[in-house]
Amino acid sequence: MKFNRIYAMVLRFFYLFRHSYDRIGDAFYWPTIDLLIWGLTSSYFRTFAPNAPQIILIILSGHMFWLIVWRAQYEITVNLLEELWNKNMINIFVSPIKFSEWALSFVIVGIIKAAMSFPFTMLVVYFAYKINIIFFSWYFIPIIFLMFMTGWWVGFFVSGLILRFGTKVQTLAWTFAWVIGPFAAIYYPISVLPAWAQKISAFVPASYVFEGTREIINTGSTDPSKFYLSFVINLIYLILSILFLRSSFKKVLNKGLVKVY
Amino acid sequence: MDILQVKNLKKKFGKFMAVNNISFSLKEGEILGLLGPNGAGKTTTIQMLLRVLMPTSGEVKYFNKSLTDNREEILEKVNFSSTYTQLPWLLTVAENLKFISYLYQIKNRSQRIKKIIETFRLKRLMKEQMKDLSSGEVTRVNLAKAFINYPKILLLDEPTASLDPETADYIRKFLIKERNKFNVSIIWTSHNMAEVEEVCDRVVFINHGKIIADDTPERLAKTIEICHVALNVPDGLKRTIEICQNKKVIYKLEGRNIVVDLKEKEIPEFLRELMDRGVFYDQISIEKPTLEDYFLQVAPNESKNEV
Numbered sequence: 001m002k003f004n005r006i007y008a009m010v011l012r013f014f015y016l017f018r019h020s021y022d023r024i025g026d027a028f029y030w031p032t033i034d035l036l037i038w039g040l041t042s043s044y045f046r047t048f049a050p051n052a053p054q055i056i057l058i059i060l061s062g063h064m065f066w067l068i069v070w071r072a073q074y075e076i077t078v079n080l081l082e083e084l085w086n087k088n089m090i091n092i093f094v095s096p097i098k099f100s101e102w103a104l105s106f107v108i109v110g111i112i113k114a115a116m117s118f119p120f121t122m123l124v125v126y127f128a129y130k131i132n133i134i135f136f137s138w139y140f141i142p143i144i145f146l147m148f149m150t151g152w153w154v155g156f157f158v159s160g161l162i163l164r165f166g167t168k169v170q171t172l173a174w175t176f177a178w179v180i181g182p183f184a185a186i187y188y189p190i191s192v193l194p195a196w197a198q199k200i201s202a203f204v205p206a207s208y209v210f211e212g213t214r215e216i217i218n219t220g221s222t223d224p225s226k227f228y229l230s231f232v233i234n235l236i237y238l239i240l241s242i243l244f245l246r247s248s249f250k251k252v253l254n255k256g257l258v259k260v261y
Numbered sequence: 262m263d264i265l266q267v268k269n270l271k272k273k274f275g276k277f278m279a280v281n282n283i284s285f286s287l288k289e290g291e292i293l294g295l296l297g298p299n300g301a302g303k304t305t306t307i308q309m310l311l312r313v314l315m316p317t318s319g320e321v322k323y324f325n326k327s328l329t330d331n332r333e334e335i336l337e338k339v340n341f342s343s344t345y346t347q348l349p350w351l352l353t354v355a356e357n358l359k360f361i362s363y364l365y366q367i368k369n370r371s372q373r374i375k376k377i378i379e380t381f382r383l384k385r386l387m388k389e390q391m392k393d394l395s396s397g398e399v400t401r402v403n404l405a406k407a408f409i410n411y412p413k414i415l416l417l418d419e420p421t422a423s424l425d426p427e428t429a430d431y432i433r434k435f436l437i438k439e440r441n442k443f444n445v446s447i448i449w450t451s452h453n454m455a456e457v458e459e460v461c462d463r464v465v466f467i468n469h470g471k472i473i474a475d476d477t478p479e480r481l482a483k484t485i486e487i488c489h490v491a492l493n494v495p496d497g498l499k500r501t502i503e504i505c506q507n508k509k510v511i512y513k514l515e516g517r518n519i520v521v522d523l524k525e526k527e528i529p530e531f532l533r534e535l536m537d538r539g540v541f542y543d544q545i546s547i548e549k550p551t552l553e554d555y556f557l558q559v560a561p562n563e564s565k566n567e568v
Contacts, residue, residue: 008363015356016349019390087342088544091406094311094341095364096333256305256314258346 001104003146005097006230009105010112010230013079017113024076027117031067032124038063039129039254054217061133061213062186065147067121070177072151075160076103077173084167089257098205098251103242107152139216142227143209143236150206154180156241159255185210197246205233263309264446272305272317272470279305281470282319287414290444292437294451294478296460296552298560302470303450307416308446311341323414337365339413341406343418344400350392354383354402355515357391360410365410366555373409380435396423404432415447421456434462453552456458458482464552468560478552485550485558490528491520497540504534525549 018022042059049055069126083089092102103200136143160170184206190198201207208230215222265287266544272280280302287293295303308314310321312332321328325334344450350355362370378384381401394402400423409417420436422428437460439445451457458478459462466474466481474481476536494517501519505512508531511522523531528547535542 004363011363012349012352015352015360081351085368087347089359090308090311090313090341090343090346091348092364093313094336094339095361095410096336097364098333103438124362131286168274171298208479250315253313253315256308256312258308 001098001101002096006105006108007103009092009097010108013082013109014112016082020103027071027113028120030169031117033123034063034067035060036128037122039125043054043129056129057131057135057217058214059187060131061136061217063246064121064125064133065116065143065209065213066149066181066184066186066203066206067119068144069151069154071114071117072107072110072148073155073158073177074173075113075152076106076152076155077162079106080162080176081157081167081170081173094259099246103156106155110151110155111148116212118144136213136216139212139222142231143213146205146209146227146230146234149231149238150180150184151177153234153237153241156238160241160245163245163248163252167208169200171250180204180206183207191212203233205230205237208233210235227249262289263287263354263524264324265448266325267306267310267321267537268290268320269321270306270309271311271317271553272302272314273317278470279311280316280467283467283472285465285472285475288447289390289446290440291463292447292449292461294449294457295467296450296454296457296464296556297467298556301560302469305470306467307341307418307448310416311339313335326398329563337410339416340407340411340412340414341416341418342403344396344420344422345418346403347399348391348406351390352384353388353390354394355387357402358405361406362409367410368504373411377405377408400424401428401432407506411443413445415445417449419451420449421451421453421540429456436460442504443485454551454556458552465557467553472559473559476557481555482550482552483512485554486524486555487522487550487554488525488528489520489548490523490531491546491548492542492546493518493544494540494542497535497542498540500538500540501535501542504531504538504540507564514529 017027038059039056042056046055083092122133125133134140154177158176161169161172163247183193183201183204185193185201186206190201190207190211193201208226212222263286267286267293270280270282270283271278275444283302285293295306297303301381305314309316310328310475312321317421323331326335328335348361352360358374362374367373376386381404383401386398387403389398391402400420404417407417417436421432424432433456437558438448440447449457449461461478464474464476464478464481465472492501498517498519502512502514505519505521513520521531
């Protein structure tokens with residue numbers, strides 16, 4: 001791997017970020033609006049459930065961690081779409097850049113942008129609701145990492161579909177993560193799901209993390225095996241999604257990169 | 262010395278054979294024109310030479326090394342420009358050149374970008390977003406991008422399309438100068454036959470995915486025997502037409518101008534006959550066969566379709 005080529009792609013997407021109000025809105029405006037609406041809604045619910053004082057923290061922390069999944073997958077899928085919309089794939093791949101360097105640059109852009117927008121949302125939550133996400137203490141690190149892993153495999157899988165079927169399936173870049181959402185049990189315990197959905201939930205690695213976060217909020221600790229299990233399932237999906245993306249890219253090379261749009 | 266060797270290259274899309282077993286080479290410092298009507302297989306060939314399209318079979322070697330096994334090393338020294346591809350349109354010219362420069366191992370990166378900006382007269386456009394440029398300006402930026410890595414081989418797909426005549430001429434001269442100075446080898450596709458004749462040392466003509474000619478533009482043009490004899494005939498136009506009809510030669514009329522297609526050796530006899538029949542013409546020009554005539558002869562149907 002060559003650092004200069006990865007840097008080139010990171011630079012390309014940060015230049016875009018600077019010029020695109022859509023991207024700036026996605027990073028700061030929408031998360032803020034979401035958190036304000038969810039925060040106000042859960043404050044209202046709390047008036048009906050005075051025995052559940054943690055309701056705001058459960059909902060807002062769930063939402064904030066899910067934003068990391070969203071951010072990580074979005075930077076992979078939408079940046080790929082940017083290249084297709086701009087018909088820029090050929091300019092990239094007539095250079096010596098490798099497929100792995102190109103894919104890694106998306107991951108790095110996602111991490112950097114999450115590092116920009118997540119602290120911002122932390123501040124919003126802190127100032128609006130006096131909630132400090134640092135409350136999760138050292139659990140914070142594995143939670144964030146596992147959320148990123150989920151975002152990456154979702155992003156790679158959807159990108160593989162976009163490469164195979166073109167921009168006609170581009171809506172998946174915004175919608176696919178939400179297909180997993182209900183089974184990830186972001187805002188509620190898995191036990192409230194119907195039995196069939198609980199079975200699906202067992203295969204969604206983020207569900208273990210959200211169960212863990214709720215346990216931490218309620219009891220101050222959680223069983224680390226939840227995180228280990230989430231890591232293993234995430235890792236398997238990540239490897240499979242990278243293999244799928246790679247095979248999609250090879251398929252595209254048989255059609256010609258200029259023909260993907 | 263051959264700097265690029267293409268052997269038995271094939272590309273099949275389903276049942277359609279886009280490129281059918283073509284072989285050719287490119288010498289160091291040579292400018293090779295890749296010609297053919299639309300859909301002939303030129304762009305498909307170029308894409309395979311850049312590995313953005315996988316061939317069905319065949320081999321591409323640059324600098325005696327296989328492109329399959331040495332992609333990164335080879336693409337460091339090769340670049341591409343096409344009028345029909347785009348750079349990210351929200352980025353400025355400066356941003357595009359900067360990020361592209363990082364895709365290559367370039368020493369003195371900022372110096373190189375500065376030089377490229379001067380060469381392609383882009384200084385005024387540096388802060389402009391690509392979406393705000395004219396098509397001619399976009400072409401210049403695309404060409405600048407292609408030169409950023411000091412390429413040894415350039416693949417240019419219609420590099421002067423959409424440029425005004427003055428800029429197109431400047432670019433042609435610049436490319437020839439670069440070739441002379443740095444021995445850059447160039448593959449050039451174009452529909453402008455006069456340009457190909459001016460610039461290219463050799464032409465590979467592709468039709469229906471096959472190479473049907475590989476020679477210098479002059480020699481290809483010479484395979485066509487027909488010259489165009491243009492006359493302005495103030496007196497005796499009817500008699501001139503009669504002579505053409507008797508000789509069964511092709512002619513075109515425009516007012517009192519007549520253009521007659523004749524073999525070079527038939528011209529003196531034709532002119533003598535005009536004199537004998539008392540035809541008076543006050544202007545004459547004889548156009549020798551060009552590459553365009555060759556193109557029209559070998560790919561007549563496709564050329565009509567293009568029009």
